[in-house]
Amino acid sequence: MHDLDVLGVIFILGLTCYAMRAGGYVLAASMRDDGIAARFLRLAPGNLFIAFIVGGCLSGGLAGLVGTMVALVTMAVTAREWVALSAGFGAAIATSAIAP
Amino acid sequence: MTAAGFRRGLVAALPFLLSNGAAGLVMGLTYKGLGLGASHAILFSLLVYSATAQAITLSMWASPLPVAAMVVACIATNSRYLLMGAHLRQLFGGLAPRKILLSLFLLADASWLMTSSDADRNGPDAGYLLGSSIPMAIGWVGGTALAYAAPLATNGPLKLAAALLPTMFIATLLPSQWKNAASPWPWLISAVVALLVSHFVDPSWSMLIGGGCGTLVSMMERTDA
Known part of the structure; x- marks a missing residue:
């Protein structure tokens, strides 16, 4: 490249x-706050994020899937990004050690 | 736009030197693992300056670079900035665009939230937006640079962490997006379509097609809240 x-x-x-x-x-x-464009802009990211995560989990294997799920659940519970990312990385590393 | 507002924002955002610095460091390590040079990585964090856009485009990195798909992904994932910008125009209505265009270069989720919150307490002040944006940007770009300056090798657990960062980072954004969804169906459709389409097209396009289908279904739902 x-x-x-x-x-x-x-x-x-x-x-x-x-x-x-x-x-x-x-x-x-x-741009009206309640218009179609504004509604589209609010809704598009969540849908794209989901589709992106599916692709990431596919390429990341079991460790990627487990790590991502743990990060998601931890974020939903704690609302702290760094706690969620740390938990996710920990889970992914543990999974790759158990099932390389 | 006042100097007092600028100082208030600058001081309030100082903790972001650390938190954005740590995030920028991980992003830098990911770029390092990808084989990107220090100057390119720093320029990436400086010019794009969006964890979401950088995480998404990182995962699409391939040779040749899928530029069109990357641009579409950037537009789609950063469309929230259009709403933030529109909201800021309501706050700073009297301020000509040319006076705030430089500050908008550093607009981030956190600086927008802090500026909105400060406007409720002290009245709208574009100086606050610029002041709060500066520590965040220094942390992010500085963290990326530190990844290259520090003797950190991307192997073993760090390599795994760097490879999974984009997906995990995006996963942490999902809870905040859930409040905009009226039902789980659009997200389910996004996932299924992305999964099915990934067998036939490049992964970067399968993400956009899946997300696009889900968004269309979201738009057809009666309410979005």
């Missing part, structure tokens, strides 16, 4: 993220 390709992707993704950040402020006048 060429350095220029990587740099290009970083700049494109950076520009995309900035457009999302600034876009809401600039376009606020034309």
